[in-house]
Each structure stands twice: as C-alpha cells, then as structure tokens.
Amino acid sequence: MTDYLITGGSDGLGLAAAKLLTAQNDSHVTLVARSEAHLREAVAQLPGAGHDFIVADLVQPEGVSLVVQRLGVRHYDVLINNAGSGLYGAFAELPLEAQLRMMRLNIESVTVLSHAYLRQAKPGDALVNTASFLAYAPFPGAAIYSATKAFVATLSESLWWEQKKKGVYVLGFSPGVIATQFHGAAGKSVAVFPGVLVQSPERAARELAAALHKRRSPRVITGVATRLLIWLQRLVSRKMAINMMGKRSPK
Secondary structure, eight states: OOOEESOOOOSSHHHHHHHHHHHHHEEEEEEEEEEEHHHHHHTTOOOOSSOOOEOOOOSSSSHHHHHHHHHHHSSSSSEEEEEOOOOSSSSTTTTTHHHHHHHIIIIIHHHHHHHHHHHHOOOTOOEEEEGGGGGGSSOOOOOSHHHHHHHHHHHHHHHHHHTTTTTTEEEEEEEOOOOOOOOHHTOOOGSSSSSGHHHHHHHHHHHHHHHHOOOOOOOOOOHHHHHHHHOOOOOOOOHHHHHHTTTEEEO
C-alpha cells in the first residue's frame, strides 16, 4: 500500500497523476486544493477506495498549516507538491500583490511542505516538487512565474543530493506546456506556445509516474520537443536565448 499526498490535486496534472498512480498500484491518495466541491468530484473519479482530501488555500499560512498538521500525524510515502499559479503580463504592469501571492504559493508553500515532509521521511519515501521547463528558459511576460519555478528546480536538485544517502528520493519535475485551465487563469491561452511543446496532463503524468518508478534523476523535463528546446538554448548565447523566448512573450 502506497500513500500519496498531492497538492493542486483537483484538476490538471495533479488529478491526472492521482488517477494514474491509483490505477497502477494499491494506493491511497489525499488531494489538496481550495475548492471542496472540486475535490469531491476529483476523489470520486479515482479508482479504489479510501481516498480523502484536505480543503486548503496554500497561499494562506493557515492553509499551509493544515497540510503540515496532516503530515505530522499521518505518514505519506510520497508527497507531490504540485499546487502553483502563474500570471502572464509585463512585470512592471502587473499588480505587485498578485505577484507576491504567486510567490507565496509557488515558493513559500513548497518550501514549508518540503521541510515538514523531509523532517519525518523514511527510507523509500519520495518528494516530488513540480517546477517547469521555464525554470531553465526564462520567459519575458511571465518573469515572476519563471523565477519561482527556477527556485523550485534548484531547491529540488539540491535536496536530491542531501537526501539520497538517507534513501529518500527527491525529484524536481519540470513539465513542458500542459494544456490545462492554468493558462486561462494566468491571463492568456495555451496557444501562445508552439503546438509541438504542448502536451496533455495525462502524458505529463505518465512521465512523472515513470520517474517515480525509476528514481534515478534529480530532474525530469517532460516532452521530447521541450527537452530539445532546453538543450538548444545551451548552444547559443544567453542574450540570444532570452531574445528567442521574448519573441513568444504573451505580455
């Protein structure tokens, strides 16, 4: 029996991963999100029984504390820190408070929950932090989002090294462009990205599940085209790489 806790689990990648992981093996899943109605719908879609949820807004300290409390009383074999948000627009033109809220969700909640989880993790446990391919390809028009995901990616790779001798696996999971409601909520359409970079939540979830099974690398970037883009950026100057991304800017 494997116990998973997945934040941002009521839709998108989080829900796709929950469906896949529960279908693959005998497991229980706890989903975390803001909407109780959406969480109830999500849990009803999962195969098996015994799944539950936590209603928590991880932008707020009280919401993060609810999840920390659960981690203190129940052991989870895998924590997937997947909750996150984005904003499209020029940094100086977007409301500062909205960008700070995004930082609290994308950075602070991930840091707090990772710390709480690793303090009690046992050999064989795993922590997955969802970053983004934009952690490695800064995106004008989504500057703070890119920066928050660079933090998550760097943190996760460092924690991978710190925890590996303890037998705890840490993965920085960096999906390419996933076709979800994320983009509409962030202020633009997924169409701002080339179609070759876009993948379904289910496809990204399959790569996440495969990485959890293999437990080899501290970093996974999903999608062949996305990995090629990141590799190509290493061959050009930093100025050229940022100019290339800027031409696709949704601002």
